[in-house]
Amino acid sequence: MLLSRTPPQKDETLESFIIRTAQHNGYKEIDRFLGALQRLDSRQNSKVHSASSLKLLSINLYHAKTSGRSRLDFIRLFSHLIFEEAKSVNSLLLYRGREKFSGKYESVNREGDVYPRIFLQTSTIPVCTECLAEGAYIRQLWHFTPYNACHHHCRTLIHQCSCGHMIHYIKDQSINICPKCNEPYYQDEKSKAPSADLELARWLSGGTVEHLPDINKSHRWGILLWWLQFNHYNPDRYAQETSPDFILFLSGFPETFHHILDEKVNLAEDYSTKQLGALRFEDVFGNLLLTSTRLPSSKLKFNIILKYLISFFQDKFYSNNWLANLKLNAIEASILLNCNTQQVAALADQGILPIHNKRLINPLNIYTPAFELGDVFCVWMTKFQSEHSNLQVLTSKW
Numbered sequence: 001m002l003l004s005r006t007p008p009q010k011d012e013t014l015e016s017f018i019i020r021t022a023q024h025n026g027y028k029e030i031d032r033f034l035g036a037l038q039r040l041d042s043r044q045n046s047k048v049h050s051a052s053s054l055k056l057l058s059i060n061l062y063h064a065k066t067s068g069r070s071r072l073d074f075i076r077l078f079s080h081l082i083f084e085e086a087k088s089v090n091s092l093l094l095y096r097g098r099e100k101f102s103g104k105y106e107s108v109n110r111e112g113d114v115y116p117r118i119f120l121q122t123s124t125i126p127v128c129t130e131c132l133a134e135g136a137y138i139r140q141l142w143h144f145t146p147y148n149a150c151h152h153h154c155r156t157l158i159h160q161c162s163c164g165h166m167i168h169y170i171k172d173q174s175i176n177i178c179p180k181c182n183e184p185y186y187q188d189e190k191s192k193a194p195s196a197d198l199e200l201a202r203w204l205s206g207g208t209v210e211h212l213p214d215i216n217k218s219h220r221w222g223i224l225l226w227w228l229q230f231n232h233y234n235p236d237r238y239a240q241e242t243s244p245d246f247i248l249f250l251s252g253f254p255e256t257f258h259h260i261l262d263e264k265v266n267l268a269e270d271y272s273t274k275q276l277g278a279l280r281f282e283d284v285f286g287n288l289l290l291t292s293t294r295l296p297s298s299k300l301k302f303n304i305i306l307k308y309l310i311s312f313f314q315d316k317f318y319s320n321n322w323l324a325n326l327k328l329n330a331i332e333a334s335i336l337l338n339c340n341t342q343q344v345a346a347l348a349d350q351g352i353l354p355i356h357n358k359r360l361i362n363p364l365n366i367y368t369p370a371f372e373l374g375d376v377f378c379v380w381m382t383k384f385q386s387e388h389s390n391l392q393v394l395t396s397k398w
Contacts, residue, residue: 016138099296126157145238149193196244222295254308276322324374
């Protein structure tokens with residue numbers, strides 16, 4: 001058993017907890033501490049031994065490419081040695097999520113909250129020096145690039161020490177002391193974070209911001225990822241200067257969203273080189289349907305982007321008849337119907353979902369714009385609702 005034990009903090013990362021435990025037991029090199037766990041219990045099986053040889057950089061469960069068994073074995077051994085229940089240590093883990101944001105971005109899961117994995121910090125992991133002064137441990141939110149400011153102390157997170165060293169507590173194996181100058185991290189007392197960064201940080205952390213949508217935390221991160229794609233930003237390199245535009249967009253939601261969609265409709269009417277009745281959905285709205293699905297779910301109660309996209313079409317079908325004639329492929333139709341492409345093909349075979357061009361039936365390619373938006377919308381309204389949904393949940397009949 002370890003002589004010195006310290007309990008984990010609720011919002012702490014696994015790596016931070018391991019560093020603190022190692023330091024409290026006299027270890028300066030954390031990887032040596034991990035290796036020493038193997039020698040503390042020689043009766044453990046070989047799988048546990050291999051787990052204890054893991055490096056700090058890769059010890060969290062989401063790093064596992066296939067099976068996370070060795071890492072879980074390590075967590076059990078580690079919990080046993082510090083007299084903690086395994087579930088209290090498991091609560092610090094980041095798991096690989098099953099969900100894929102917008103159908104393509106992998107996710108990580110912690111305590112039921114789902115985050116886009118692409119937002120995880122890689123080159124540096126910034127800190128709030130005031131938080132470290134109150135409790136010397138790393139908060140999980142600091143690992144995500146859009147979280148630029150501490151919403152508790154209204155300070156911008158710092159990415160480098162005053163000596164110029166880039167902060168990365170896992171690589172440095174140190175939480176609040178710079179390994180280059182051996183001084184505590186310092187932050188200018190006057191460095192207050194911009195209001196947009198503070199509002200975004202508070203909202204992403206699950207807090208209430210008066211003029212921003214009150215939805216669950218996972219979908220807040222999903223909407224931010226959607227907005228970056230919608231505006232052609234690179235989610236892999238979140239830029240702090242985009243925060244004011246995102247806050248402005250959300251503050252006026254859904255009117256701001258519908259205004260942008262109206263501009264796309266007007267642009268198509270004024271400049272399209274095709275007849276309006278021959279336009280594909282992507283000709284007018286690009287990949288909007290593809291990016292709006294799974295944020296991380298398609299439930300309209302939480303996925304407000306998909307909800308107000310559908311409400312936009314509901315309103316416009318009466319004034320813009322050509323919108324109902326927009327051509328959809330099987331993938332886009334499956335998003336609206338919340339089913340898979342095989343089920344869309346079955347609906348077409350049964351005559352429930354009309355194909356606008358009979359020459360496209362054999363064979364039906366999932367990328368071929370074979371359906372019309374109005375037909376898909378009518379099928380969704382009449383066949384894919386339940387008495388409990390009432391336009392709140394996309395409920396598949398399959």
